[in-house]
Amino acid sequence: MNKSDMLPGPTALELARHLGRPAKICLTATGISAASYFLAGATEETIQPWMFPMFAVMVLSFFWTLYWEFVFLYKMNREAKAGYTTTCNLVPKVPQVDYQTGVVLRAVGQPLLMVYTAEQRKGK
Helix, strand or coil: CCHHHCCCCCCHHHHHHHHHHHHHHHHHHHHHHHHHHHHCCCCCCCCCHHHHHHHHHHHHHHHHHHHHHHHHHHHHHHHHHHCCECCCCCCCCCCEECCCCCCEEECCCCCCCCCCCHHHHHCC
16 A cells, blocks of 8 residues: 555544643643642532633643544544554554555554554565
8 A cells, every 4th residue: 555545634643643632631630620629628619710720721621632532533434444544453454554654564364563663664
């Protein structure tokens, strides 16, 4: 398979890399919000005004993470329908190709690749 045979735009693997930062922000914001809520002794009636921006960051980062998750899953499904995947082990019924070159790294039926070397990426 050539790079030109692949779907245009970023691959599913490249989109998956966008999930890390929003997920970390979401988890951190959730932890800080929960800790500040309980440490301040807040109840539903006594939420301090300074807590609302933290709650907003938590909710916004949740939806931003969810957005990237759906974008990734959509692209992963489109790749699978096109007959290949760039993800490591999410779609084992189609060949895994290198996200940069389109070289087949794993044919159908071969063991799943978790990490591949530069030689495998080059097709050697």
